[in-house]
Amino acid sequence: MSNTQSLLTIEELYASVEEKQIIKGLNLDVKPGEVHAIMGPNGAGKSTLGYVLSGRDGYSVESGSAVLDGQDLLEMETEDRARAGLFLAFQYPVEIPGVSNLEFLKASVDAQREARGEEAITSAEFLKEAKAACKQVNLPVSFLKRGVNEGFSGGEKKRNELMQMLLLKPKLCILDETDSGLDIDALQVVAEGVNSQRSADRSFIVVTHYQRLLDYIKPDFVHVLSDGKIVKSGDASLALELEAQGYAWLQKEPAEDELEG
Amino acid sequence: MTEQIDKALAREYEAGFVSDVESETFEPGLNEDVIRRISVMKGEPEWMLEWRLSAFREWLEMEEPEWALVDYPKVDFQAISYYSAPKSMKDKPKSLDEVDPELLRTYEKLGIPLIEQQMLAGIAVDAVFDSVSVVTTFREKLEEAGVIFCPISEAVHKYPDLVKKYLGSVVPKKDNYYAALNCAVFTDGSFVYIPKGTRCPMELSTYFRINEQNTGQFERTLIVADEGSHVSYLEGCTAPQRDENQLHAAVVELVAMDNAEIKYSTVQNWYPGDENGKGGIYNFVTKRGICHTSAKISWTQVETGSSVTWKYPSCVLKGDNSVGEFYSVALTRGRQQADTGTKMIHLGKNTKSTIITKGISAGRSNNSYRGLVRMNPGAQGARNFTQCDSLLIGDQCGAHTFPYVESRNPSAIIEHEATTSKVSDEQMYLCRQRGLDPEKAVSMIVNGFCKEVFKELPMEFAVEAGKLLEISLEGSVG
Numbered sequence: 001m002s003n004t005q006s007l008l009t010i011e012e013l014y015a016s017v018e019e020k021q022i023i024k025g026l027n028l029d030v031k032p033g034e035v036h037a038i039m040g041p042n043g044a045g046k047s048t049l050g051y052v053l054s055g056r057d058g059y060s061v062e063s064g065s066a067v068l069d070g071q072d073l074l075e076m077e078t079e080d081r082a083r084a085g086l087f088l089a090f091q092y093p094v095e096i097p098g099v100s101n102l103e104f105l106k107a108s109v110d111a112q113r114e115a116r117g118e119e120a121i122t123s124a125e126f127l128k129e130a131k132a133a134c135k136q137v138n139l140p141v142s143f144l145k146r147g148v149n150e151g152f153s154g155g156e157k158k159r160n161e162l163m164q165m166l167l168l169k170p171k172l173c174i175l176d177e178t179d180s181g182l183d184i185d186a187l188q189v190v191a192e193g194v195n196s197q198r199s200a201d202r203s204f205i206v207v208t209h210y211q212r213l214l215d216y217i218k219p220d221f222v223h224v225l226s227d228g229k230i231v232k233s234g235d236a237s238l239a240l241e242l243e244a245q246g247y248a249w250l251q252k253e254p255a256e257d258e259l260e261g
Numbered sequence: 262m263t264e265q266i267d268k269a270l271a272r273e274y275e276a277g278f279v280s281d282v283e284s285e286t287f288e289p290g291l292n293e294d295v296i297r298r299i300s301v302m303k304g305e306p307e308w309m310l311e312w313r314l315s316a317f318r319e320w321l322e323m324e325e326p327e328w329a330l331v332d333y334p335k336v337d338f339q340a341i342s343y344y345s346a347p348k349s350m351k352d353k354p355k356s357l358d359e360v361d362p363e364l365l366r367t368y369e370k371l372g373i374p375l376i377e378q379q380m381l382a383g384i385a386v387d388a389v390f391d392s393v394s395v396v397t398t399f400r401e402k403l404e405e406a407g408v409i410f411c412p413i414s415e416a417v418h419k420y421p422d423l424v425k426k427y428l429g430s431v432v433p434k435k436d437n438y439y440a441a442l443n444c445a446v447f448t449d450g451s452f453v454y455i456p457k458g459t460r461c462p463m464e465l466s467t468y469f470r471i472n473e474q475n476t477g478q479f480e481r482t483l484i485v486a487d488e489g490s491h492v493s494y495l496e497g498c499t500a501p502q503r504d505e506n507q508l509h510a511a512v513v514e515l516v517a518m519d520n521a522e523i524k525y526s527t528v529q530n531w532y533p534g535d536e537n538g539k540g541g542i543y544n545f546v547t548k549r550g551i552c553h554t555s556a557k558i559s560w561t562q563v564e565t566g567s568s569v570t571w572k573y574p575s576c577v578l579k580g581d582n583s584v585g586e587f588y589s590v591a592l593t594r595g596r597q598q599a600d601t602g603t604k605m606i607h608l609g610k611n612t613k614s615t616i617i618t619k620g621i622s623a624g625r626s627n628n629s630y631r632g633l634v635r636m637n638p639g640a641q642g643a644r645n646f647t648q649c650d651s652l653l654i655g656d657q658c659g660a661h662t663f664p665y666v667e668s669r670n671p672s673a674i675i676e677h678e679a680t681t682s683k684v685s686d687e688q689m690y691l692c693r694q695r696g697l698d699p700e701k702a703v704s705m706i707v708n709g710f711c712k713e714v715f716k717e718l719p720m721e722f723a724v725e726a727g728k729l730l731e732i733s734l735e736g737s738v739g
C-alpha cells in the first residue's frame with residue numbers, strides 16, 4: 001500500500017450487541033480520498049459496523065481497534081466521534097417531530113464548529129448553504145422548515161441524510177444502504193451527491209446491495225462482508241462478479257474460502 | 262441512556278437565591294383576627310373585610326380535596342404566616358427612586374429590570390414581592406389609553422365599584438377549598454381593566470416572587486376586558502430554594518365581555534424541590550374566565566416548577582359564538598407532581614374550545630392531565646377539540662390522562678386525541694451522531710414536542726420558555 005497516512009484503520013475488531021457477537025475479527029484500512037464499497041448478505045453485520053464505529057449505545061466492542069485520523073475512536077463519546085469528522089447516513093432515518101430540519105442542522109453544524117473552536121455560523125450564511133444543499137439533493141426548500149424526517153417518504157428521508165452530509169462536511173462518510181428503495185432518478189441524486197463531495201481529504205464507505213449504485217459511484221475498493229468479517233476484497237470488478245454470482249460462493253466452508261481468496 | 266437523561270435533569274434552580282430585605286411578617290397562624298390584621302395592613306374598607314370573613318367561615322366548613330393524583334403531607338394551615346412585606350414598603354414609595362434598591366436588584370437578578378428604560382419595550386410589569394406589590398411600571402402610558410393596571414390592593418380603594426362587581430363573579434367564594442382560603446387571606450396580585458373597544462397598547466405582566474420563609478403567598482388577580490377590547494397578559498413566578506414546602510394558593514378571574522379577547526400566559530417556575538422531593542412550592546391555583554358573546558379567552562401555560570401543582574385554568578363559554586382555548590406544557594422531573602388541565606363549559610350556541618396539552622415527565626415524577634369538556638343543553642352546534650400528548654423521559658416516571666366528557670346536546674361535536682411517546686434511543690443517537698451533546702439533544706427534542714404550545718406565547722416569552730425548558734433539562738443527560 002502507499003505510504004499516505006490512513007484516515008481509518010480497523011484492526012481485528014470484535015463487537016457484539018445484546019451479548020451476541022456480530023463483528024468477528026474485521027480489518028479495514030481507508031486512506032484519505034478513497035471510496036470503499038461494502039457489500040454482503042442481509043444480516044452480515046454491515047449496519048452494525050456503522051453503529052459500532054459511530055458509538056451507538058448498546059453496541060459493545062470486545063476487542064480490536066479503530067483509529068480515525070490518529071484518534072482512538074472507540075474511546076470517544078458518540079458526539080465526539082461525529083465532531084472528529086465521522087458521519088453516518090442511516091439506513092432507517094428516525095423522525096424528530098416538531099424540530100425543524102433547519103434548526104436541527106444548524107445546531108449540529110454549530111456543535112461541530114464549536115468543537116473545532118470556531119464561532120457559530122450566522123443564520124443568514126447557514127440558510128444560504130442549506131438552500132444550496134436542498135437544491136443539490138433535489139428536495140424543495142420547504143423541507144428545511146419541516147420536522148426532521150417528519151412524514152417524509154422513504155426516498156425523501158434518504159435525500160435528507162445526504163443533505164446533512166453536505167452541510168456537515170465530514171472526513172469520513174458511511175452511507176448505509178442509502179440507495180435502497182430509491183428509483184433510478186433518486187439513485188443518481190445520491191451518486192451525484194457523493195461524487196460532488198469526493199476529494200483528496202474525504203473518504204467514503206458505501207454500504208450497498210446493488211451494483212447499480214456503483215455504476216455511478218466508482219469505488220476504489222469493494223469488500224464483501226459476511227458473518228462479521230471481510231471475506232473478500234477487490235476492485236470495482238468484484239461488484240460485477242457479485243452481481244452475477246451472488247454471495248453464496250463466498251459463504252462456504254473456510255477451506256473453500258481460502259481457495260477462492 | 263436513562264441514567265444520562267436523569268443526570269441532565271438534575272439541574273440548578275437559578276432563581277433559588279434569597280434577598281436580604283427586612284420584612285414585617287405575621288406570626289404563623291390563621292383565624293379571624295389574622296384576617297382582620299391583613300385587612301388593616303391593606304387599609305381596606307369594611308365591605309372587603311366582611312367579604313374575607315364570610316369566605317373564611319365557608320372555608321372552615323370545607324374539606325381539602327383529595328381527588329387529584331398528587332401525594333403530599335397535609336398542609337398545616339396554622340404553621341403558615343399569611344402576611345409578609347418588606348419594611349421599606351410601609352411608607353408606600355411614590356416612585357422607583359424610593360423603592361429599596363435590594364428589591365430592584367432582586368428583580369434584575371431574575372431578568373426583570375423594573376427601570377422603565379431598561380425594560381423590554383412594550384411590556385408593563387407589576388412586581389409582587391411576598392404579600393405586596395413593589396412597583397407597577399408604565400402606568401401613565403397605560404392610563405393615557407384608559408387602561409387600568411395596578412395592584413389589586415390599590416384597586417380596592419380606587420375602583421371599588423369595579424372590584425365589587427367582578428371580584429368573585431367568576432370563581433365564587435366557596436368554589437373550592439383553596440379558592441375559599443384565598444378569598445379570606447389574599448394579599449396582592451394585579452387588577453386590569455381594559456375599556457370598551459380598546460386594544461391594550463402594551464403586554465401586561467405580573468411577576469410573583471416569594472422570598473420570606475414560612476409564608477404563604479395568596480395571589481389574587483382580576484382582569485376585566487370590556488366590550489370589543491383586547492389584552493395580552495403574562496404572569497411569571499419564582500421562589501428561593503428551601504427545604505420546607507411553601508404554599509402558593511392563587512385565584513385568577515377573567516371577564517371577557519362581548520367581542521373582547523383576553524390572552525393569558527403563565528410561565529410558572531416556582532422552586533420545584535430537590536431531587537429527593539425535599540422542599541418546593543405547593544401551587545394550588547384556581548383560574549377561570551367567563552366569555553360573553555363572541556368573546557375569546559386563551560390560556561397558555563408553561564409549568565416547569567413547583568413540587569405539587571394543582572391547577573385547571575378554565576373557560577365558561579356563556580355567550581353564543583364564544584371561544585375558549587387552553588395550551589399547556591407541563592414538565593415534571595425529580596419528584597415533582599403535577600395534576601393540571603382545564604375545564605371548558607359550553608353554555609352558548611356555536612361555542613368553540615380547543616385544548617392542546619403537552620406533558621413531559623422525567624425522573625420519578627408524576628404528570629397528569631385532567632380535563633372536563635361539558636356541553637350544556639343550550640350549546641347547540643358547539644365544538645371541542647382536545648389533544649393530549651405525553652412524552653416520557655426514562656422509565657420511572659408516570660404520565661396519566663383523565664379526560665371527562667359530559668355532552669347534553671346531541672348536536673355538539675367533541676373530538677379527543679391522545680398520544681404517549683418516549684424520547685427514544687434512536688432520536689438521541691441521531692442527534693449525537695450529528696455532533697450534539699446529550700443535553701442539547703434532549704432539550705431540542707422536548708422543545709420540538711412543545712412547539713404547538715410555544716407558538717401561542719407572546720414572542721418575547723416563547724424564547725424565555727424555551728430557555729427555561731433548557732435549564733430545566735440541564736444535566737438530564739450525561
Ligand SMILES: Nc1ncnc2c1ncn2[C@@H]1O[C@H](COP(=O)(O)OP(=O)(O)O)[C@@H](O)[C@H]1O
Nearest residue numbers: 017018020022041042043044045046047048049
Ligand atoms: N439490537 C440487536 N439485538 C440482537 N441482534 C441484533 C441487533 N441488531 C442487529 N442484530 C443482529 O445482528 C446481525 C447483523 O445485523 P445488521 O448489522 O443489521 O446486518 P446488515 O446490515 O448486514 O443486514 C443480524 O443477525 C441481526 O439480527
Ligand SMILES: [Mg+2]
Nearest residue numbers: 046047048091
Ligand atoms: Mg443493514
